[in-house]
Amino acid sequence: MNAPAPAAGIDARLLELGEELRAEGLAIGTSELLDAFAALAEVGWTEREAFAAALAATLAKSPEDRRVFDLVFERFFFRAVEAAALREGVREHDSERAGTGPRPHDDTQLDLGELRAQIAQALANFDEARMRDLARLAIAALARPDRSRSAVVGVDVQRIRRALGLRSDPQPELDGDDPRRGGLPRDALRRFEELLRAELERAQIERTATLGPARALSELDRALPSGPAADLAAVHRVVAQLRRRLATRGSETRGRHRHDRIDVRRTMRASLQTGGVPVVIKTRPRRPRRPELYVLCDVSTSVTSASVFFLSVLHALHNSFRQMRSFVFIERVSEVTDVFARERAFAAVSETIARDAGVADVSGYTDYGRVWSEFRALVEDDLDPRATVIVLGDARANGRDPRADQFAALAIRARRTLWLNPEPRLYWNYGDSVMAAYAPFCEVFECWTTRQLEDFVNSLAAGAGS
Amino acid sequence: MSALPNTADELADGLSAAGYIPGGEVALVSYLAVRLGKPMLVEGPAGVGKTELAKALASYLGRELVRLQRYEGLDEAKALYEWNYRKQLLRIQAEADGASWNEVQDDIFGKEFLLPRPLLSAISASSPVVLLIDEIDKTDQEFEAMLLEILSDFQITIPELGRIEASSQPVVVLTSNNSRELTEALKRRCLYLWLDYPTPEHELAIVRLHTPELADIVARKLVEVIGMVRELDLKKPPSIAESIDWARALMLLGARNIDEVTFAQTMSVIVKHRTDLEIVAARVGVALATVPQAQ
Numbered sequence: 001m002n003a004p005a006p007a008a009g010i011d012a013r014l015l016e017l018g019e020e021l022r023a024e025g026l027a028i029g030t031s032e033l034l035d036a037f038a039a040l041a042e043v044g045w046t047e048r049e050a051f052a053a054a055l056a057a058t059l060a061k062s063p064e065d066r067r068v069f070d071l072v073f074e075r076f077f078f079r080a081v082e083a084a085a086l087r088e089g090v091r092e093h094d095s096e097r098a099g100t101g102p103r104p105h106d107d108t109q110l111d112l113g114e115l116r117a118q119i120a121q122a123l124a125n126f127d128e129a130r131m132r133d134l135a136r137l138a139i140a141a142l143a144r145p146d147r148s149r150s151a152v153v154g155v156d157v158q159r160i161r162r163a164l165g166l167r168s169d170p171q172p173e174l175d176g177d178d179p180r181r182g183g184l185p186r187d188a189l190r191r192f193e194e195l196l197r198a199e200l201e202r203a204q205i206e207r208t209a210t211l212g213p214a215r216a217l218s219e220l221d222r223a224l225p226s227g228p229a230a231d232l233a234a235v236h237r238v239v240a241q242l243r244r245r246l247a248t249r250g251s252e253t254r255g256r257h258r259h260d261r262i263d264v265r266r267t268m269r270a271s272l273q274t275g276g277v278p279v280v281i282k283t284r285p286r287r288p289r290r291p292e293l294y295v296l297c298d299v300s301t302s303v304t305s306a307s308v309f310f311l312s313v314l315h316a317l318h319n320s321f322r323q324m325r326s327f328v329f330i331e332r333v334s335e336v337t338d339v340f341a342r343e344r345a346f347a348a349v350s351e352t353i354a355r356d357a358g359v360a361d362v363s364g365y366t367d368y369g370r371v372w373s374e375f376r377a378l379v380e381d382d383l384d385p386r387a388t389v390i391v392l393g394d395a396r397a398n399g400r401d402p403r404a405d406q407f408a409a410l411a412i413r414a415r416r417t418l419w420l421n422p423e424p425r426l427y428w429n430y431g432d433s434v435m436a437a438y439a440p441f442c443e444v445f446e447c448w449t450t451r452q453l454e455d456f457v458n459s460l461a462a463g464a465g466s
Numbered sequence: 467m468s469a470l471p472n473t474a475d476e477l478a479d480g481l482s483a484a485g486y487i488p489g490g491e492v493a494l495v496s497y498l499a500v501r502l503g504k505p506m507l508v509e510g511p512a513g514v515g516k517t518e519l520a521k522a523l524a525s526y527l528g529r530e531l532v533r534l535q536r537y538e539g540l541d542e543a544k545a546l547y548e549w550n551y552r553k554q555l556l557r558i559q560a561e562a563d564g565a566s567w568n569e570v571q572d573d574i575f576g577k578e579f580l581l582p583r584p585l586l587s588a589i590s591a592s593s594p595v596v597l598l599i600d601e602i603d604k605t606d607q608e609f610e611a612m613l614l615e616i617l618s619d620f621q622i623t624i625p626e627l628g629r630i631e632a633s634s635q636p637v638v639v640l641t642s643n644n645s646r647e648l649t650e651a652l653k654r655r656c657l658y659l660w661l662d663y664p665t666p667e668h669e670l671a672i673v674r675l676h677t678p679e680l681a682d683i684v685a686r687k688l689v690e691v692i693g694m695v696r697e698l699d700l701k702k703p704p705s706i707a708e709s710i711d712w713a714r715a716l717m718l719l720g721a722r723n724i725d726e727v728t729f730a731q732t733m734s735v736i737v738k739h740r741t742d743l744e745i746v747a748a749r750v751g752v753a754l755a756t757v758p759q760a761q
Contacts, residue, residue: 027650031655032654035504035657039502042497042498043474043494054494056658057491057498058498058657058658061654061656062509062653062660237647347699348741
C-alpha cells in the first residue's frame with residue numbers, strides 16, 4: 001500500500017523504456033504509459049519480478065509482445081546499470097581476469113570437469129541463481145580474456161557452450177548419473193546462454209569503458225518457443241482471413257448493380273397485409289459469390305523444408321473452402337482433393353500424400369512444362385473465369401523448359417493467378433529459378449513464414465478494386 | 467462487502483483460501499485490476515483456470531459474480547438490456563383512451579419497462595460485483611466496440627433514456643482463448659494476463675488441494691504424465707480440470723501407482739479425441755512401460 005512515490009528520475013526512465021519498446025514494434029500509447037505509472041504506484045519496487053510483472057501487464061498485451069517486453073526489459077535495465085557504473089567509475093574486482101572467480105571448492109585450480117558437472121546439474125534443476133554464478137565461473141575458465149576473446153559476444157557464448165558439452169539432445173555415451181545424458185531442458189539452456197551473454201557484455205563494457213549501441217532484437221529472439229501445432233494454428237488463422245478477403249474481393253458492384261433490385265413477387269405478397277398498397281419494398285438478396293479455388297502445391301525435394309508449411313496452408317484452405325480442388329506436383333500433377341476430404345488430421349494427410357500421391361515418378365525433380373499441360377488437361381473444362389489459381393512453388397525448373405506460354409494460357413483462363421514462393425526474394429532467378437518467366441502472368445509473393453502469409457492476405461485486400 | 471486487498475500477497479492468500487492457487491503473476495495482475503479498477507483480460511489455452519480465477523476473485527472479495535457467456539450471434543439485446551415489449555403493450559392498452567400520445571410515449575420508455583441483461587445489471591447493481599465476460603474472442607468486432615464504453619467509463623447509453631452510469635464499480639474479468647486477435651482498442655483498456663499451463667509444482671499443489679486423499683506418489687506421477695501428454699501434438703491437450711478429474715478417478719479406483727495398465731484404462735479422462743487417444747496410447751503408454759518404476 002505504502003509504495004514509495006515515484007522518484008524524479010524514474011518517470012524519464014520509464015518513458016525511455018516505452019520508447020525502446022515502441023522501437024521494437026510494440027504499440028504503446030500514452031494511455032498504456034499512464035496505466036504503467038498507476039500500476040507502479042501499487043506495487044513494491046524492491047522485488048524485481050513484481051516490478052516487471054506490473055509493467056508487463058500494462059504494456060505488453062499478447063504473448064508475443066510479452067516475449068519482446070521481457071527481452072527489452074532485461075536489456076534496458078542491464079544497460080542502465082552499466083551506464084550508471086561507467087559514470088560512477090565502479091569496477092568489479094578483477095577476479096575474472098585472473099581466472100579465479102568465486103570458487104565452488106577450496107582448491108585453487110579450477111577443475112573443468114567439476115565445473116561441467118555443476119553447470120549441468122544447475123541447468124537440470126533450473127536453479128537461476130546458481131546458473132548466474134556458474135556463468136561467471138565458466139567465462140573465467142573458458143573465455144581466455146587476453147588472447148582470443150572475439151569481439152562478437154555471440155561467438156564466445158557458443159564456444160563456451162560447446163566447451164562445456166551442454167546440449168539439449170541426449171548424449172548416451174556419458175555416465176548414467178550425468179544430467180547431460182538425457183539431454184538438458186531447452187529453456188534452461190537458453191537462459192544460461194542469456195546469462196553468459198550478459199556477463200560477457202558486462203566484461204566487454206568494463207574493458208572498453210564504453211557503452212555500445214543497443215543490439216536490436218533478431219527474429220530468432222522474438223520467436224516464441226513453439227511446436228508444430230502452434231504453427232499450424234497460426235496458418236489456420238491466416239487462412240480464415242484469406243477466405244473472407246477472397247470472398248469479398250472483386251465482387252464490389254458497380255453501376256446499376258450497386259442498387260438493390262426490387263423483387264416484385266415478394267413485394268406484392270407483402271402488400272397484401274396493407275390492402276394492396278406496397279408499403280414494404282422487398283428487394284432481391286445479394287448473394288456473395290463463392291470463390292472457386294485451385295491450389296497447386298510443389299512437393300519436390302527442392303522445397304522439402306517449405307513443403308510442410310505449404311501442406312499446412314493447403315490443409316487450412318481445405319478447412320475453409322468448400323469449392324476447392326488441390327493438386328500436388330513434382331514431375332507430374334496429382335489431384336489430392338479427396339485426400340483432404342477424407343482425412344481431417346494434418347499428420348494423416350501429409351502421410352497419405354507422401355505415400356500414394358503418385359507424383360514422384362523417376363527423378364524427383366520438378367518439370368513445370370509437364371505440370372502445366374497436365375493441369376490444363378485436368379481442369380480445362382471446369383476452369384471458371386471467376387476461379388482463383390494459387391501456385392505454391394519455388395519455380396526451380398531444374399534446367400527444363402519453363403513453358404511460360406502454357407502457364408500464360410492457364411492464367412488467362414482464371415480470374416486471378418497467385419504465386420507463393422517459399423524462397424527469399426534474393427534467390428529468385430538465380431541458378432535454375434525461372435520466377436521471372438512466370439511473373440508477368442501472375443502476382444508473385446514471397447512466402448515462407450506465417451507473417452508473410454499474413455502480408456500476402458493483407459495485400460490481397462489492399463489490391464481490391466483494381 | 468469485504469475491503470480491498472492491500473498487497474498482492476494478501477490477495478494471493480485470499481485466492482488460495484477460495485480454492486484457487488494462483489501461480490506466477492496471477493495474484494499481482496488481479497491485485498492491480500482490483501486496485502486500479504481496470505478490466506483484466508486473461509488469455510491462454512482452454513482449461514487453465516481463467517473462469518475459475520474470476521469465480522475465486524468473486525468469492526474472495528465477497529461479491530456477486532455476474533457472468534456473460536459469449537457466443538457468436540449474441541447481440542446487444544441479450545447482453546445489455548431489452549425493452550419489456552409485452553409490458554409496454556399492456557401499458558398502452560390499459561389506458562388506451564384518454565391518454566395523449568406524448569404521455570404514453572414518455573411513460574413506456576421508463577426504467578420500469580427495461581429488462582436488464584448481465585452488463586446492465588452488473589453496473590447498476592447496488593453493491594459492486596465481479597463481472598465475468600467469458601470467451602470474448604467468440605464474438606464479433608461490433609460487440610467489442612460496444613464493450614468499450616462500458617469498460618473505460620463504466621456507463622451505458624440507452625438512446626431513449628440517456629446515460630446510465632455505474633452506481634458501483636465492478637471488477638471486470640474478460641477471458642479469451644486467443645482464437646481471434648482482439649482489437650487494439652479493447653486491449654488498450656485492459657490489463658493483460660497470459661495464463662499458461664502450470665508448472666509441475668504448481669499443478670501438483672492444485673491436484674493436492676482438490677484430492678487431498680490421493681497418495682503422494684500417484685499425484686507426482688500424474689502431474690509428470692500430464693506434462694508428457696501436453697508435450698505431444700494433440701488436438702486438445704488436457705486441461706487442469708481434466709487433471710483433477712483424473713486424480714479423482716484414480717483415487718476412486720484406489721490406484722497405488724500409475725502403470726501402463728492403469729493408464730490405458732483411465733486415459734480417456736484426460737484425452738477426448740479419437741486421434742489423440744491413439745497418439746497418447748502409442749507414445750505415453752510405451753514410455754510408461756519401458757521406464758522402470760523408480761519407487
